[in-house]
Amino acid sequence: MPDELSGSCEQVNNKAEARDLPPRSFLRRRDSRQSLGTIMMGTSLYLPVVILLMQCSPSVPVTVTTNRHKVEVEEHKDAVLSCIFYTEKDQQPRIEWKKKGKDVSFVFFGGKFRGPFEGRATIEGATVTLKKVTQEDAGEYRCEISAPKDSVNLGETNVTLKVLVPPQTPLCEIPSSAVTGSVVQLSCRDQHSIPPATYSWYKDNQPMNPPRHANATYLINSRTGVLEFKSVAKEDTGRYSCLASNGVGLPKMCEAKHMTIEDVNITAIVATVLGVFLAVLICGCGGFLLQRNGFFSPGHRGRSFWISQCHGAAHISSQTLHRAEDMSNVNYIPPPQEPQDFKHTQSFML
Secondary structure (H helix, E strand, C coil), X not given: CHHHHHHHHHHHHHHHHHHHCCCHHHXXXXXXXXXXXXXXXXXXXXXXXXXXXXXXXXXXXXXXXXXXXXXXXXXXXXXXXXXXXXXXXXXXXXXXXXXXCCCCEEEEECCEECHHHXXXXXXXXXXXXXXXXXXXXCEEEEEEEECCCCCCCEEEEEEXXXXXXXXXXXXXXXXXXXXXXXXXXXXXXXXXXECCCEEEEEECCEECCCCCCCCCCEEEECCCCEEEECCCCHHHCEEEEEEXXXXXXXXXXXXXXXXXXXXXCHHHXXXXXXXXXXXXXXXXXXXXXXXXXXXXXXXXXXXXXXXXXXXXXXXXXXXXXXXXXXXXXXXXXXXXCCCCCCXXXXXXXX
């Protein structure tokens, strides 16, 4: 009995609650209407701000960019100078390429290439391709885009072109001989490679490694190409060559040359010094005796004929030359003339 009463009470309560509360579908419809109203109210508040910002925002200007601001290409190959642009309204903007230098020169103007680029360059969009570039093509280029229909109608970008040159056969200066104990320098130079070449030396076709200790007998400067011996020895005799490389193209080597290291000939040096000393002494004494005997006085008959033994040259004066001519004239005998009869050629009166 109590259980039945409790059950009936719960049913009554449930019915009462059902009468007091609205249906769930009605609640969902009311919530959605409130949300929509809130959204419409927010939109009505923000819409004027959005319109105002759209009216006040600036126009998109001409945009000009490039994929590579620095282009490096090997000589006699093609170089691509990229130029990418975006415009606001103008679909056919004016495209110009210029090269900077002492004076700004046109590369592409009026729809065609100008000057040295005519016939050896192509353009696609605004990107230019130069065919078989040389050192004269190296420099800074500027791409300019003009769009008259846009609010901001000019844009530009710069591209620097560097033309790489592989090494040429280097010029090597290698002495043919040297004496032991002397300082000897071997040089190697290539003035045309870009970037500058680095150098390595070979002796008898074997590479000479740069020394790593302070007491080394030689030094190698890979940047200047100088191989220096502080004090050469007979063991340094051999065939030397130099290799130039810069990472562009193939390395180049100069022709190998033989260098002979000889010992110092002390006997020959002493003999040469003594010979020079004796020659100077004889010349000095001879000149003193001749001066003392009046050989160089103005009245001396032989003063105009002097052979200099000290200088190894003979000086003959004009007086002696004239004397020789006179002597040659004395020996000259004119041919005999045949006797002729006397003829009266002029009359006169007393």
